[in-house]
Each structure stands twice: as structure tokens, then as C-alpha cells.
Amino acid sequence: MISKHKKEHSVETALKDKTGIxxxxxxxxxxxxxxNKVVAEGHGCLLISRRPTKEFDSEQYGPCVHCRDWMLxxxxxxxxxxxxxxxxxxxxPLTKRNxxxxxxILSGRLQTKASSLxxxxxxAIMTADKVTEIAQKDLLIVALGESWLRRNIDNKLKRKYYASQRMRLTARYLIAMLEEDTACDAKSLWDFLVPRKFDCLAKAAITVAMPTMEDEEELKSPSNAIKLKYDVIRLVNAKWCITLKEENDLNNGTINDCQGLMKxxxxxxxxxxxxFARMVLAQRQREVKQHIPAPDDIKLLNEHLTAELKTTPMRKxxxxxxxxxxxxxxxxQVYNKRRSGEIDAVRYISLSLLT
Ligand SMILES: [Zn+2]
Ligand SMILES: [Zn+2]
Incomplete structure (x- = not known):
């Protein structure tokens, strides 16, 4: 049995190794x-070193990226x-999610080809435009969408929106990088996730996290763009594991790039x-003067809405x-400052009580 293994020398080393590692x-x-074969074929028994005593759900098991041992x-x-x-x-240390x-990715459960779900x-719900087109074509953005969908699989109402939003945001990020990049040698997100494009990644983070002047206060402490770091780390991780899964020695350069960029x-x-945020802020201040709505206008709008609500019959x-x-x-949304997500959840009956 041992002699059947492809890399015989690794078996040899293994036999010599006294630690048993x-x-x-x-x-x-x-x-x-x-x-991996069991997952790909959709049937068979998973080999797991420590079998669970209680109910067994194979979906909950996967390999460690380093030792490839399967566990919860x-x-x-x-x-x-x-x-x-x-x-x-x-x-x-990587987070649990990463x-x-x-x-x-290693087990093949998460793929770069879009699943039917x-x-x-x-x-199906993504706006038909350039951003969506780019999102659906980019291998890493598709993988990201799959991961958001899986992570929120129990939230049937919202999971499609989460996945769509993340995919579109990442596509806008890619577009911002394509506009930023002067070397023009990168086309996909994959191409941008290398150490030498680090400046481009950081600058485009500002462009997507703070697209308008409304965020001027925030631009001084660019927390949203800093948070984008976690998305970028997730993407580098995905790229790394996709490369790892291919098991090709020529891919060592890619793996080094991923590790360098992660660092x-x-x-x-x-x-x-x-x-970069400071630079962008200075540039925008030169370009635009900020307009905020006058308090009187807000008051007028609110009065108008109230009057209209009183005269509009609440019929079916x-x-x-x-x-x-x-x-x-x-x-x-305007007056009570509710977020659009909260408004989505308001039911008909509550709306009728409101009027
Ligand atoms: Zn064997
Ligand atoms: Zn391990």
C-alpha cells in the first residue's frame, strides 16, 4: 500500500521520522x-480522526489548512x-471566520464557480449594470459572495442582500483600483492582491469607503476604510487557498506574494x-464646497409629509x-432617522397604525 504513493520519498522520510509527525x-x-472526493461526489463517508459522539453533520467538518486533519x-x-x-x-493568528x-475552499465546498444557490x-436580485457584471465575472468576488451566502444561510430573508452588497462593494473596489493603477498590468482582483499593489489597494479603499463629501468628518478618521482591511485579508486568504488546492509547485511565487501582502x-x-485619506480630503476640499440641508427645509419637508399623510386615505x-x-x-427615514433595513422589516399593520 505504501509503495503506491506518488511521492515515495515522503513516505521514506515519514518512516525515518521518530516523532511520528x-x-x-x-x-x-x-x-x-x-x-475531498466525498464532498465532490456528494456521497461516501468522511474520515475524521475524532468521531463525534452525538449527531453527526458532515457539513460542520473541514480540514486544517496546515496539517489537513479534518475536524469540527x-x-x-x-x-x-x-x-x-x-x-x-x-x-x-487568523480569525475563526478566516x-x-x-x-x-480546501474541501471544495466553497468554489470560485457560482453555485446554483x-x-x-x-x-437574480443584483442590479444589471457594469458593477454587477464585473462582480459576477471575477473569480474571487464570486468566492466572497459564496462565503457570505453560506455564513448567513439560516437568514433566508437577508442572506441574498448581504451577499449581493458585499459582491457589489468589492466590484466597486476593483473598479477603483483599475482607475487608480497606472501600470495597467492587472485586470482581476487576483492580479491586485500582490505586495507591489499595496498602495493601490489602500488608496482604492478610501474611494469606495468614502465616496462623497457627506463623510468629511469620517474622512479625518477613516474607520470604514480601515475596516476594509478585514475584507482584503479574507480575499488574500481565499487566493492563497485556491492556489494551495491546485498543488502545483509553480505556484510558490503566488503563495509568497500572498504571505508578503498579508504581512x-x-x-x-x-x-x-x-x-491617503488626508490627501483625498485636501483634494476634495479644494474641489467642492459642502452643502448641508438647511434646518428650515427639513422642517418644511416634515410638515409636508405630515399633511400628506393626513389627507391620503389608507385604503387597500x-x-x-x-x-x-x-x-x-x-x-x-428622513425624520425619525430609521435605517432602510429597519424600514424593510416594518409590516403592513404597523404602517396602518402609524397613519
Ligand atoms: Zn496509502
Ligand atoms: Zn492543523
Whole structure:
């Protein structure tokens, strides 16, 4: 059986290794191959080193990116400190979500080709424009959409919106980078996730996180753009694992790039983003004068809405009903400062009580 293995020298090393670590790695790698096949074919038994005592849901299991041992995905984070492959290149410990993302890519559960759920639910509601076109074509943006959809799978009402929003935001990010980049040698998100495009990644983060002058206060402390760091880390991780899954020695350059970029993001992102934010702020202040609505105008609008609401009959005939809903929602959003997500959740009966 041993002689059948492709890389005989690794078996040889494993037999010589007195610690048993090499042997255990070899076993995990074999099990991992088998499990990937089970996932791809949709049937068969997963090989897991520690079988659960209670009910078994195979979806909850996946491999550790380092040792390829399969375990409950929720324990991946805890496992990292005990993993027999102590990775020297990892700059800082990854979050649980990132570890699960890695695991899902390696097991083939999360793919870069859109699943039918993503196509039917998410693609179907996305606005037909250039941004969506780019989002649906880019391999990493599709993978990101899949991961958001999976993460919110229990939230049937909202999951499609989360996935769509993240995909479109990332596509706008890509567009901003394409406009920013003077070298013009990158086309996809994949091409931009390299250390030498770090400035481009940081600058475009400002463009997408703070597109208008309304955010001037925030531009001084660009927290949204700093938070984009977590999305970028997720994307680099995805790229890394997709490369890892291909098991091609020629991919070492890509893996080095991913690790180098990860290090840059983790150490220099906030500083870089803040510096670009100041530059952008100065530039915008030269270009535009800010207009905020006059208090009298807000008052007038509110009076108008109240008056209209009083005279619009709350009947079930469609035009009247739509008018009343529009007025009520405008009032809620403009005057009571409710977010659009909250308004989505207001039911008909509550709206009728309001009028
Ligand atoms: Zn074997
Ligand atoms: Zn491990």
C-alpha cells in the first residue's frame, strides 16, 4: 500500500521520522484526499480522526489548512495552537471566520464557480449594470459572495442582500483600483492582491469607503476604510487557498506574494489608509464646497409629509396604498432617522397604525 504513493520519498522520510509527525501528516493528507472526493461526489463517508459522539453533520467538518486533519470547523481556531504543523510564516493568528473560509475552499465546498444557490438567489436580485457584471465575472468576488451566502444561510430573508452588497462593494473596489493603477498590468482582483499593489489597494479603499463629501468628518478618521482591511485579508486568504488546492509547485511565487501582502496589510494598513485619506480630503476640499440641508427645509419637508399623510386615505386600492407607504417610509427615514433595513422589516399593520 505504501509503495503506491506518488511521492515515495515522503513516505521514506515519514518512516525515518521518530516523532511520528511526518507519518501522521501523511495519513491526514490521504484522508483529506478521500474526504475531498466525498464532498465532490456528494456521497461516501468522511474520515475524521475524532468521531463525534452525538449527531453527526458532515457539513460542520473541514480540514486544517496546515496539517489537513479534518475536524469540527468550529474547533479550528482552538486547534491552531496544537496543530502539528506550526507555521512560521503566519504573521498573526487568523480569525475563526478566516480559518473556516480556508477550510471550505480546501474541501471544495466553497468554489470560485457560482453555485446554483448564488445564481438563483443572489445574481437574480443584483442590479444589471457594469458593477454587477464585473462582480459576477471575477473569480474571487464570486468566492466572497459564496462565503457570505453560506455564513448567513439560516437568514433566508437577508442572506441574498448581504451577499449581493458585499459582491457589489468589492466590484466597486476593483473598479477603483483599475482607475487608480497606472501600470495597467492587472485586470482581476487576483492580479491586485500582490505586495507591489499595496498602495493601490489602500488608496482604492478610501474611494469606495468614502465616496462623497457627506463623510468629511469620517474622512479625518477613516474607520470604514480601515475596516476594509478585514475584507482584503479574507480575499488574500481565499487566493492563497485556491492556489494551495491546485498543488502545483509553480505556484510558490503566488503563495509568497500572498504571505508578503498579508504581512503588509497587518502591519501597515491603518497608517497607509489614514495618509491617503488626508490627501483625498485636501483634494476634495479644494474641489467642492459642502452643502448641508438647511434646518428650515427639513422642517418644511416634515410638515409636508405630515399633511400628506393626513389627507391620503389608507385604503387597500393599490395607488392610494403605495402613496401612503411611500410617505410613511420617507417620514421614517428622513425624520425619525430609521435605517432602510429597519424600514424593510416594518409590516403592513404597523404602517396602518402609524397613519
Ligand atoms: Zn496509502
Ligand atoms: Zn492543523
Amino acid at each position: 511526518a507519518m501522521s501528516l501523511l495519513r491526514s493528507k490521504g484522508d483529506d484526499k478521500h474526504n 470547523k468550529s474547533t479550528l481556531k482552538r486547534h491552531q495552537s496544537k496543530c502539528i504543523v506550526q507555521c512560521v510564516v503566519d504573521v498573526s 480559518l473556516i473560509l480556508q477550510s471550505d 448564488l445564481q438563483n438567489e443572489v445574481f 503588509l496589510i497587518q502591519t501597515e494598513w491603518p497608517e497607509k489608509v489614514t495618509r 386600492e393599490l395607488p392610494d396604498f403605495l402613496r401612503a407607504v411611500k410617505l410613511a417610509q420617507t417620514k421614517l
